[in-house]
Amino acid sequence: MTLDAVVGVSSRAVKAVLHVPEGTTLALLGPNGAGKTTVIEALAGLTEPDSGHATLGDAVLFSDRGGRMRLTESRSRGIALVTQDAALFPHVSVLDNVAFPSRSRGNSRADSRADAHEWLERVGAGHLAARRPRTLSGGEARRVAVARALASDPRLMLLDEPFASLDIESAVAMRSLLREVLKGRTAVLSTHDGLDAIDLAHTIAVLDHGIVVEGGATSATFEHPRTAFTAALAGLVWLSGTWVEGALTLADGQLVPAIGEGLTLGAAVAVTINPRAVKIVPPTTPGGVRDNVLALEPRGDGIVRVRCSALWADVSIAEASHFLPRVGEPAHFDVAARPHAFSLDS
Template identity: 45%
Template sequence: MSRERPAHSGLRAHVVVPDRGVDVHLDVAPDECVALVGPNGAGKSTVVEALAGLLRIRSGSVLLGDRDLTGVRAHRRGVGLVAQRADLFPHLSVARNVGYGPRADGSGGQEARLRSDAALAAVGVAGLADRAPGTLSGGQAQRVAIARALATEPALLLLDEPTSALDVDARTEVRSALGTARTGRPTVLVTHDPLEAVTLADRIVVLEGGRVAEQGPTAVVLGRPTSAFAASFSGLTLLRGTATRGGIALDDGGALASSTGTAPPGSSALAVYHPTAAVVTRDGAGPERRVTGLEPRDGLVRVRAGDLVADVTVAVAAALGLAPGDAVRIAVPADELTVYRPDGPTPD
């Protein structure tokens, strides 16, 4: 920017909204991006609205460093928000859109233009400064929206599903801009996109029913989830059971071997695998289950059989003649199954 960016402090928030069933503690370090994930209605948007000051909370607190923002109005919080849609002012040029925040904060015209130019350059769209918003593509408009947030030099950045309205190609460019924007400041990212979480987030907080169901470093939550949503989010099948010397005895019956077990034998354990690793047969190896559902899935057929899930080719599904209610056996190679304790510790 045109002036030295102030050092940013961390966020400590306790968002309590009884009528929405939300009670969430959230801490974000000064240079950390935390992804909030969870099913629809879990409370993600409520948390963002409370942090932004768009929703007044009667109990709880929002602390940013030594500042108590709990009762502060939205425009005085120093919080930048990038939502699903850019919502640029149609009657202003791109440069004036981005410079609007600095002007509203009291900066003169020259200072606002300098900060606008720096923010646009930071996200790779300096060449759009004189364009009208109506001439921009979706990806360009969203990068301008990110620049608009950056130009205010926010003490906290909120990203509320910032790429969900974009096509696949535009998402790649916008993720790069988001990576620039989140650097050096506490950032909260709401997303339904696992790649976005992997690319941007240092840590993941899983919300379910207005509460924190699970949290931890991104690699841990996605690689060794303890909640059903986190497993689904990362594309894995989550199993529960008791650790054995060579794998896991499943709560629903049967056992699977694992070459990557980290839970002591006899202890409660979780196990995960990717459904494409599973092998479905009529009378081969693996626990026996009855088919509870068949779904098309990215060119494959997802076979649901109780706690076990397998993704097989259409040819395999046809050859087996699968139908709901059929008995099948599902095996998972030992090197594809990870067994671990539900409460850690998790090895690096």
């Protein structure tokens, strides 16, 4: 089922436009407070929008008709929601938690439990069937929550920060599980981690203050980000300023040589740069960018990230051994290849 939605919740300053083709996963990205959970809850029927509309295939989830919202009940939407707290019923077994959707559809206890056993096995949690939720680890509870969601045979899966609060091992296992169970399903995944989007999503939508500010195919969006947030997720340096002939001018007046096509003088522009293309050079080197070092972060394999106020560089210890700066000191940087500048007004 294809999802098309315009989600408006004025009390939370959200007006997000989403399109999720049938059988694909959309990653909803954004910093804390961007509105991701509000959008997820509105689609699930837990938060009432006051404007917009949403359809899932031929079914209307909600619609604004002349200022009056028409809402379909949550239980009739064919949507399953998995949240970071799992939200399992504490007073019944894992098996009966997963059997609940089938029982709610009027199936017998025996048939519902048989289906639940199958779903638990599918998510690698069959051995947990007799346990109570309070005895589960965070990763185990999240697996059971996924099994219960799938047992409802949803037309749309909603996952709100499903990896939050999990240790690294559990998060890796959960990501592997979702990679398998989301194949061919229509889903929206809320996350603040670019790796989740790369691994699980066909498309992304980046929220900022409740509005989708960029989006599209996952790989293309990360390769050519249009916002500082997305650039950071992609591991790219983001510099913004104004355009002069052949260069971007930073706020402090320093120039970053760049390639610009069709840009007008004084226009607001930005560039993205691979941090491995940024080199530390001797202070006497002509040109370049001078910046204060905020942190030196080991990245493994002999690489040190020199993080500054405006940019950062990933350099080998060998490269920087002659003039590796200390925290709080200025450093001089040079960009190996001229980046392409683009307008922030378009």
